[in-house]
Amino acid sequence: MKNRVIQFIKRGEIVTLCNVPPTRTLLEVLREDLNCTGTKEGCNEGDCGACTVVLGEADGGKLKYSAVNSCIRMAHSIDGLALWTVEDLAADDGTQHPAQQALVQSHGSQCGFCTPGFVMSLFGMYQNHVVQGEPISRELAQAELSGNLCRCTGYRPILEAAQQMEKLPQVRVDEPDLLQKLELLAQAGRGLEPDLAxxxxxxxxxxxxxxxxxxxxxxxxxxxxxxxxxxxxxxxxxxxxxxxxxxxxxxxxxxxxxxxxxxxxxxxxxxxxxxxxxxxxxxxxxxxxxxxxxxxxxxxxxxxxxxxxxxxxxxxxxxxxxxxxxxxxxxxxxxxxxxxxxxxxxxxxxxxxxxxxxxxxxxxKAVEGEWSRVYKISKRFDDDISAVCLALNLHQEDGLVKHISIGVGGVAATPVRALQTEAALLGQAWTQSTVQQAMASLREEFQPISDMRASSTYRTLVLGNLLQRFWLESQGEQQINLESFTLEGEPA
Incomplete structure (x- = not known):
């Protein structure tokens, strides 16, 4: 079984790799084959962001930039794409890219191990927002850096760096040249060969x-x-x-x-x-x-x-x-x-x-009168796996439950639909008393396991509590979710 040749563009040049096994990761190829050791291995499971790189592909005549984890990305998957690592950002004369310069000026690097990953996420943000003339708010920076973890807890200056990038002299990628090279790679595609690994x-x-x-x-x-x-x-x-x-x-x-x-x-x-x-x-x-x-x-x-x-x-x-x-x-x-x-x-x-x-x-598609919510419970607010996930979709008519569908995760061997609880609600008045009975039904419908994320008792209790939260929100309550709150000094 032979391996497909991989071709991609890095620093404006076409890179060709041969004999790469099908399960070799992009991170392994970068560090061990191309000596691009600025890209770090941290968790090796896509959680910490130390291995972040940016991919570019043609999309409707423009370049689409995506920050990705190279540790869980197969090397073959970048065939025909453009790739940037932290080594590619500075100019030939050593001038730093705004993503790097802003991080330095904001003192956003502490131990430095996670810094290359943050720089690449900032570069992706720069291309997708700053170059497009869009300002970077603190909220946007926080959302787009959620996949990068800093064990020194230095997030404030890193977020400040994200907002400082737009104030520095702008640096642009030569997109016409890159698009032309991507088209050449696409034309040279080898098609489907059945004997490839x-x-x-x-x-x-x-x-x-x-x-x-x-x-x-x-x-x-x-x-x-x-x-x-x-x-x-x-x-x-x-x-x-x-x-x-x-x-x-x-x-x-x-x-x-x-x-x-x-x-x-x-x-x-x-x-x-x-x-x-x-x-x-x-x-x-x-x-x-x-x-x-x-x-x-x-x-x-x-x-x-x-x-x-x-x-x-x-x-x-x-x-x-x-x-x-x-x-x-x-x-x-x-x-x-x-x-x-x-x-x-x-x-x-x-x-x-x-x-x-x-x-x-x-x-x-959403329909008029629909009331739908989804709740995720996890140990960490960002970038974490659920212990329990509950989603609900409700339609009322004349105060009665005309339609209700409930999806649940974390309580069985598969994602499930809460059919018994739906039956208990269907046709009933949408009142606190009805919801209290449905909470009991939902807690009895599943027998979740205990594991490292939550105990069975916790999951069962939370299920009912989330249904109560859904009821309260349907009655106009707002200050019952974390997203309803803003930090002191932050805009609402």
């Missing part, structure tokens, strides 16, 4: 054919979970099938009735579409993970993975989402659609056959 189809037809031919291949998208299997569990895969470049699955179709989100759409873009339709999801979307994880991970990957603490599934279940599965059989495309909650059969297992792929997630 890393298969990266560009079309849905090619993907379905590859899946039919290689049902044993490990499917990956952003590798935000498979990367952990490789780094922490030392798993190796002889063959990898990457869906992230399938053009049809990178699209979001916005119809009057629903959003159809391709399985290869990043979490960043998927949540942007969901928030545009339901603005109340903004805080939850930012808390899903750090920005580098959202920039790599995909909604389809999160759903197909089926982790019982995957945050997107409770929300999607509550919204009545459906999944579209596709395969190729005897040269014909076969498609089936089912409610998301029926996808799962057990812990990280599902109904998909060996030759099927998850292609789209169809999310109903």
């Amino acid at each position: 890393y298969i990266s189809p560009r079309t849905l037809t090619a993907l379905l054919s590859a899946r039919a031919a290689h049902p044993d291949a490990q499917i990956v998208a952003g590798c935000t979970d498979v990367g952990l299997w490789i780094n922490k569990m030392h798993k190796q895969f002889d063959k990898v099938l990457d869906v992230s470049k399938v053009k049809e699955l990178r699209l979001i179709e916005d119809t009057p009735s629903h959003l159809s989100i391709g399985a290869a759409v990043t979490l960043t873009d998927a949540f942007a579409a969901l928030v545009a339709d339901r603005p109340q999801l903004h805080t939850f979307a930012n808390r899903f993970a750090g920005l580098p994880v959202r920039n790599s991970g995909t909604l389809g990957g999160n759903v197909a993975n089926g982790s019982p603490i995957g945050d997107s599934m409770p929300l999607l279940i509550a919204l009545g989402s459906r999944v579209v599965l596709m395969s190729e059989k005897s040269g014909q495309v076969v498609q089936r659609e089912l409610p998301l909650e029926t996808l799962y059969t057990g812990y990280r297992t599902n109904v998909m056959t060996a030759d099927e792929v998850l292609a789209w997630i169809k999310v109903p």
Whole structure:
């Protein structure tokens, strides 16, 4: 089995790598093969941000910049893209980039280990906001740096550095030249070769054919979970099938009735579409993970993975989402659609056959009179995995519950729908008494386990409390969530 040649652009030049194993990470290639040791290995699981790099790709005639974690990103996934590491930012004469200069001037580096990762996140922020003429608020800086951890707790000067970048002389990437080189790489694409260890189809037809031919291949998208299997569990895969470049699955179709989100759409873009339709999801979307994880991970990957603490599934279940599965059989495309909650059969297992792929997630659009919320409980507010996640979607008519759907995570072997509690609420008056009874029903419906994140008793108690929070918010209470508060001296 031969390995695909990798070509990408770094510091304006095309880099070509041969004989890279399919499960070798980008961080390993940078540090060990290219001697780019400014990119650090910290947690090696996408949590700390010390390994952050920035990727660039052509998007509608422009460059799209994404800060990502190189420790859980497969090296082959950057084939055909542009890459920046911390070594690439300073000019040839040594002049610092504004992302570096602002950090120095604000005294934002303490022990220095996490600094390269912060610099790269600042560079991504610079390209996506400062160069576009958009000011960087403290809130924006805090949200976009949420995937970078500083063990010296030096966040204040780093946030100040983010806001100082726009005051420095502007530095621009030569985008026309870069776009031209990216187009040359795209034209030189080698297509789908069945004997390659890393298969990266560009079309849905090619993907379905590859899946039919290689049902044993490990499917990956952003590798935000498979990367952990490789780094922490030392798993190796002889063959990898990457869906992230399938053009049809990178699209979001916005119809009057629903959003159809391709399985290869990043979490960043998927949540942007969901928030545009339901603005109340903004805080939850930012808390899903750090920005580098959202920039790599995909909604389809999160759903197909089926982790019982995957945050997107409770929300999607509550919204009545459906999944579209596709395969190729005897040269014909076969498609089936089912409610998301029926996808799962057990812990990280599902109904998909060996030759099927998850292609789209169809999310109903918000309707007038809908009241929906999603609550995430975790030990850390930002960049942390849920202990419990509860999502609810309510429609009332004449004071009665006309429709209620409830998605829950962290209480069973799979993400689940609280059918018994829904039945207890349906048709009832939306009153405190009804909610109290439903709280008891919700606590009795599941038997969660105790683990490092929370005890069974805690999870059970919190479930009922979150339903009460939902009731209070539906009655106009506002000062009951952390996002309702601002720090002293901060603008409301």
